[in-house]
Structure formats: C-alpha cells, structure tokens
Amino acid sequence: MAEPARAVADLIVDRLRAWRxxxxxxxxxxxxxxxVTAIERAGGDPGFVRVRHEETAGFMATGHAKFTGGVGVCLANHGPGAVRLLPGLYDAKLDGQPVVAIVGEQARSPLGGAYQQGIEPTRLFADACGQFLRVARTAEQVPILIDRAIRVASATRSPTCVVVPDILQLAAVPDPFPAQGGSSAMAPGLPPARVVPHGSDLNAAAHVIGAGQRVAILVGQGAAGAASEILELADRVDAGVAASLLGKPVLDERLPFHTGVLGHAGGAASAQLMAGCDTLVLIGTNNPWTDFYPLPGEANAVQIDIDGRKLATRYPVSVPLVGDAAETLRALLPLVPNRQNRQWRDLVEGTVDRAREEAIARTDEPGEPVNPRRVLYELSARMPADGSVTVDVGSVTYWxxxxxxxxxxxRAQVCGTLAAVGTALPYAVAAKLAAPDRPVIALTGDGAMQVDGLAELVTIADRWHQWPDPRLVVLVLNNRDRAGREGPGWGAGDGRRGSATGALPLPDVPYAGWARLLGLHGVRVDRPELVGAAWDEALAADRPTVLEAVVDPAVRLDPPELPFAHLRGAPAGGAGPGDRRWRDQRLREHAIEELS
Known part of the structure; x- marks a missing residue:
C-alpha cells in the first residue's frame, strides 16, 4: 500500500512539534x-533517537523528563515492543515524571484473535498509564488524543499512552487538516501555576517548626530550585539537613550541617539526625526508606509537596502543605520565629565531621585490586561544575x-523508586542529547552494563560526532559479581535481607576494549594509585570514554546500622522492632543530655 502524501502519522508529528x-x-x-517515516519527513523536528531496545527508549524518555523538566516521548511497536516499554513507564510513574508513550497496534485481525504478536494494549498499560490511556479509531481523534496525553502527563507528572493502529497511521488526511468542533486539537502549552497553601495552614506549620528544639529537614527531588529558601529555614531554627537519594543534588553537600543521604545507601550521620530530632520538615520527598525516619510519634512533622497524594504516605504529618517547594517556603519563612539552638546544630555538625572523616578513611582502605570507594572519591575533586551524573542501581549507588x-x-539522576538495573546509560544518552554542550558521567556496575549498557554504547558511538562537547564518561565498576556484599545489620527493620546473597559471578567482559572497538575511548585501571590519572584521561578525551575500574567485590556495602547501633550502645546482633525503638530512645536521650 503506497503511503499518501499526508497521513494521520503526519498529524502526530505536527502535534509533537506544536508542543515543542x-x-x-x-x-x-x-x-x-x-x-517513523513521518518524523523523518519532518527534517529533525522532532528528532528520532533510534535505540537498540525498546526498554531503553522508555528509560531515555524518563531520563529526558528528569533532566529537562519537560515531557519525554517514546515510541514502540506492537506486541513485544510494547511490552518492553513497561519498565521505563513504571520508572516515570513511581518517580513522578511526565512521559508519553505512542504505541502502534496491528489492526489486521480482531483483538483476541490470537494473531502473531497480538496483545491487548489497553490491559497491558492500564496500571502504568492509569491517568490517560486511549486507543485512536478515527483520524479526527488523533490530534486531540496526542494533546491530551501530553497535557495530562504534564499536569499529573505521570506516564500516559496513546495507541494508534497501523492502518490508521497511513490513512490519508487533507492538508490543512480541518478543525471540527470538539475534535480539534487543543492549544499547546501548560503554563505553570503558583501553588501556595492557605495562610492558616502556613501559620500552623510555622507554629510546629518554631516549637521544635531539635529540627531536622529532609529534602527530595521536589525541592529542586528551593536551595536558598531551605538554607534560610535551616539557619532560622539551626536545623540539620539530610537528603533523599533523589534529593542529593539539591543542596551543597559540603555544608557543615548537611548529613548526606538518608537510608540504606546513606551514612550514619543522617540516621542519627533522624533519631535525635523532635521536629521533622519534609520538603519534596517521598523517600521510601521509612526505617530511618523517627519512630512515629517521636517527632512532629510538616510536609511540603506539590502532589497532595504523597502527603503523609511515609510518616505521620501534623501539618501537610500542598504547594511548590520554593513558593511555599517563601510564604512560610516570615512566619517561622527565629529560634536558634546552637547546641543542637553543634551536635549535628560534630556528627557530620566524624562521618566525613570516616568516609575518607574508608576510601584509603586497600582493595584487591582497587577499593571502589576510592574511584568515586577521586571523581569528587574532578567533577565538572556544569556536569550531569546518572547513577545505576547496585553497589555503585552506595559509593x-x-x-x-x-x-x-x-545535576544527578537515579532510578529511585523502581530501582531498575540498567538505567544509567539510557539516562546518560537522554541528558547528553538535552544538553550536548555539557559533560555527562554515567556511573554503573558490570552487572548493569551487561543488561543494556553494552548495546547502548552503539547509540553513543552513532551520535557523539554531533555534540559540541564530546565528553560522556561511562564508569564501569568491574567486580565480576552480580550480588552486592552486604554487611551485618543490612536487614535491620524489614526482616527480608538478613544475610548476604553470596557470589554470583559474571563473565569478565573487556568493557574498555569494547568501547575502543566502537571508535570510542577506553581506559582500564586496576591500580589504586592510577585512579585519579584515569579520571583525568577520561575527562580530557576528545570522544566518549568507558572508564573500566577493576574493583574488589569483597568491599562490603555496610548500611549505617552498625555505627548507629554502636553509638547507641546496642548489641551488634538482633534488629527487631523492640531493639530499634530502644536504640532510638538511647540516641534521643544522648542528644538531650548533650543539650542540657
């Protein structure tokens, strides 16, 4: 069947272009x-990024949304191609990102007719794209469905999906396509609203915060853009500040009262901050590691989030505030009394100092051949100020x-809530395409690299010549081990992870050599004294680089329960709810004693 001069497929491209x-x-x-043909006819507006696997298309669309704040769009064939989009769409759903999936459908046989590769797309995507999922049946529907999918994705910060049968995509349409009543396309764009809580709620929140003696602030990805307001609030009440994993880039981690990341991937300082506080302010975070929050009832909480559905889902909240983080804090700050408690701040800063000294000391511990902590530590001093970081799931997340x-x-992004392995490379491609003049560093392990990364290096090799700044460094921590080595106490609080999973050896792939075969640069380092020089070489290369660091699989992850329990005088063994309550009470008493 010959393709018409103008078809429904061109209407789809028109709407994508209208939404920029x-x-x-x-x-x-x-x-x-x-x-795809209609996109090619459009001459690069929008561009088409051909990936090696539909799963990475979904992750790239989510990565685009995370790094740009705009809507990510992915395209998939029917059948198995559609199925493979699901991980990326769930990533978008769970981390609250706007993504639109456009999925083809074979309409040559009735649905349910057991045709080859036949699936029911509306059932497949019903959960992931629950906010908006439609199947186009007429040409007149298509423009408005694309518009609604983009608008709903933006408004709800969630994935949406439009299914378009292949025969309909080829249907001829007049040029220009007429607007007909309710079927006409909507005006593109979704101007941001100013969302601020009511004055009475702000007053109630200010009262809770002002009454606190030991205030802790936890920031998440929703606090991006509110750094100055958060710092002003922290200084007004001498609060300590911790970050969720997704909130790590929000504030300068060198601040003396910043305790770092909270949770299993974090350190003891943040766990101690939470256990010692009597007031908790949650800003733009839905951090799932509730084991590390204060025990319910031990702290009064105020939570700020633009999405009211996320309020009080992790911790009992005295005053929930629906609003943009920066706008809400600007309205709240004049109402919060200037009630400084230097003793509490000094206690927090002392904890931070000790934690940082210990972290540096642990990077100097020997490894066979290289301590993986050292590899990330050496990057800190070399990290470009305008760079972007993508982080995979695994032991690299901890480091x-x-x-x-x-x-x-x-900027930095990680597949936070879904925690899917193999996301760092797709995210890195999306970040680089969004800002080709800025360096990007992808942090991954060998297990994750073998999932999707080796294939997506082909995508990088195909595109890097178009980038004004060719720096895209892929760090691969090669420890030949699929399982993270978990230290004692890892399973504390959930009862499901009480022991290490043991070694699951991986094939030893020559990652740096594979990069060189593709025309990229490859660096392999297996001596600790050469790690810094390897980073220098990778960041100075005239093309994307795979930096393969051969690291010790025996270096344990050691979540913070061990130093936490040691500080509280708790026995090393045992991690039941009673033990944790006792330890938390001991630390709270310790904090009060130091303040009295």
Whole structure:
C-alpha cells in the first residue's frame, strides 16, 4: 500500500512539534513505520533517537523528563515492543515524571484473535498509564488524543499512552487538516501555576517548626530550585539537613550541617539526625526508606509537596502543605520565629565531621585490586561544575551516595523508586542529547552494563560526532559479581535481607576494549594509585570514554546500622522492632543530655 502524501502519522508529528517535543526515543517496527517515516519527513523536528531496545527508549524518555523538566516521548511497536516499554513507564510513574508513550497496534485481525504478536494494549498499560490511556479509531481523534496525553502527563507528572493502529497511521488526511468542533486539537502549552497553601495552614506549620528544639529537614527531588529558601529555614531554627537519594543534588553537600543521604545507601550521620530530632520538615520527598525516619510519634512533622497524594504516605504529618517547594517556603519563612539552638546544630555538625572523616578513611582502605570507594572519591575533586551524573542501581549507588560530592549546579539522576538495573546509560544518552554542550558521567556496575549498557554504547558511538562537547564518561565498576556484599545489620527493620546473597559471578567482559572497538575511548585501571590519572584521561578525551575500574567485590556495602547501633550502645546482633525503638530512645536521650 503506497503511503499518501499526508497521513494521520503526519498529524502526530505536527502535534509533537506544536508542543515543542525535541525528540522521540524508539525502535522502528511494522506497526509504527508510518510514524517513523513521518518524523523523518519532518527534517529533525522532532528528532528520532533510534535505540537498540525498546526498554531503553522508555528509560531515555524518563531520563529526558528528569533532566529537562519537560515531557519525554517514546515510541514502540506492537506486541513485544510494547511490552518492553513497561519498565521505563513504571520508572516515570513511581518517580513522578511526565512521559508519553505512542504505541502502534496491528489492526489486521480482531483483538483476541490470537494473531502473531497480538496483545491487548489497553490491559497491558492500564496500571502504568492509569491517568490517560486511549486507543485512536478515527483520524479526527488523533490530534486531540496526542494533546491530551501530553497535557495530562504534564499536569499529573505521570506516564500516559496513546495507541494508534497501523492502518490508521497511513490513512490519508487533507492538508490543512480541518478543525471540527470538539475534535480539534487543543492549544499547546501548560503554563505553570503558583501553588501556595492557605495562610492558616502556613501559620500552623510555622507554629510546629518554631516549637521544635531539635529540627531536622529532609529534602527530595521536589525541592529542586528551593536551595536558598531551605538554607534560610535551616539557619532560622539551626536545623540539620539530610537528603533523599533523589534529593542529593539539591543542596551543597559540603555544608557543615548537611548529613548526606538518608537510608540504606546513606551514612550514619543522617540516621542519627533522624533519631535525635523532635521536629521533622519534609520538603519534596517521598523517600521510601521509612526505617530511618523517627519512630512515629517521636517527632512532629510538616510536609511540603506539590502532589497532595504523597502527603503523609511515609510518616505521620501534623501539618501537610500542598504547594511548590520554593513558593511555599517563601510564604512560610516570615512566619517561622527565629529560634536558634546552637547546641543542637553543634551536635549535628560534630556528627557530620566524624562521618566525613570516616568516609575518607574508608576510601584509603586497600582493595584487591582497587577499593571502589576510592574511584568515586577521586571523581569528587574532578567533577565538572556544569556536569550531569546518572547513577545505576547496585553497589555503585552506595559509593555515589557516600563518596561523591556534587558541586553546586551539577545535576544527578537515579532510578529511585523502581530501582531498575540498567538505567544509567539510557539516562546518560537522554541528558547528553538535552544538553550536548555539557559533560555527562554515567556511573554503573558490570552487572548493569551487561543488561543494556553494552548495546547502548552503539547509540553513543552513532551520535557523539554531533555534540559540541564530546565528553560522556561511562564508569564501569568491574567486580565480576552480580550480588552486592552486604554487611551485618543490612536487614535491620524489614526482616527480608538478613544475610548476604553470596557470589554470583559474571563473565569478565573487556568493557574498555569494547568501547575502543566502537571508535570510542577506553581506559582500564586496576591500580589504586592510577585512579585519579584515569579520571583525568577520561575527562580530557576528545570522544566518549568507558572508564573500566577493576574493583574488589569483597568491599562490603555496610548500611549505617552498625555505627548507629554502636553509638547507641546496642548489641551488634538482633534488629527487631523492640531493639530499634530502644536504640532510638538511647540516641534521643544522648542528644538531650548533650543539650542540657
């Protein structure tokens, strides 16, 4: 069947262009061939990023949304291609990112007719894209469905999906396409609103914060852009500040009262801050590691979030505030009394000093051949101020959380809530395409690299010549071990992870050599004294680089329960709810004693 001069597929591209979608991530296939051809006819507006696997298309769309704040768009064929989009869409759903999936459908046989690769897309995407999921049946529907999908994704910060049968994509349409009543496309754009809580709620929140003696602030990704307001609040009440894993880039981690990341990937200082506080302010965070929050009832809490559905889901909240973080804090600050408690701040800063000294000391511990902590620590001093960091899931997440200090202005993203392995490379491609004049560093392990990363290096090799700044460094921590080595206490509080999973050996792949085969640069380092020089070489290369660090699999992750329990005088063994309550009470008493 000859393709018409203008088809429904062109209407889809028109709407994407009207919404200023810069690029579509996808993999061509029979059920979306007409859309891919229409994108090519559009001359690069929007661009089409051909990936090696539909799963990475979904992750790239989510990575685009995370790094730019805009809507990520991905495209997938019917059948298995559509199935492979799901991980990326769930990543968008769980981390609250706007993503639109456009999925082709074979309409040559009735649904349910057991046709080859036949699936029911509305059932497949019903949960991931629950805010908006529609199947187009007429040409007149298509523009408004694309508009609504983008608008709903933006408004709800969630993934949406439009399914378009392949035959419909090829249907001829007049040029220009007429607007017909309710079927006409909507005006593109979603102007941001100013969302601020009511004055009575702000007063109630100010009263709770002002009454606190030991205030802790936990910031998440929703606090981005509110750094100055957070610091002013912290100084007004001498609060200590911790960050969720997704909130790590929000504040300068070199601040003397910044305790670092909270949770299993974090350190003891943040756990101690939470256990010692009597007032908790949650700003733009839905941190799932509730084991590290104060025990319910031990702290009064105020929570600020633009999405009211996330309020009080992790901790009992005395005053919930629906609003943008920066706007809400600006309205709140004049109401909070200037009630400084230097003793509490000194206690927090002392804890931070000890934690940082210990972290540096642990990077100097020997490894066979290299201590992985050292690799991330050496990057801190070399991290470009305008750089972006993408972090995979695995032991590298721990070393990133504890040993990489991000400079002010650097951006960083991780697959936080879904915690899917193999996301650092897709995120890095999305970040680089969004800002090709800025360096990008992807942090991954060998297990994650073998999931999708080796294939997506082909995508990087295909595109890097177009980038004004060619620096895209992929760090691979090669420890030949799929399982993280977990220290004692890892399972404290959940009862599900009480012992290490043991060694799961991986094939020893020549990652740096594979990069060189693709025309990229490759550096392999297996001596600790050469780690810094390896980073210098990778960051100075004239093309993307794979930095392969051969690291010791025996270096344990050691979540913070051990130093935490030691400080509180708790026995090393045992981690039941009663033990934790006793330890928390001991630390709280310790804090009060030092303040009295």
């Amino acid at each position: 979608v810069p690029r579509v991530f996808g993999y061509p296939g029979e059920a979306v061939a007409a859309i 990133y959380a504890r040993h990489l200090q991000l400079p002010v202005g650097a």
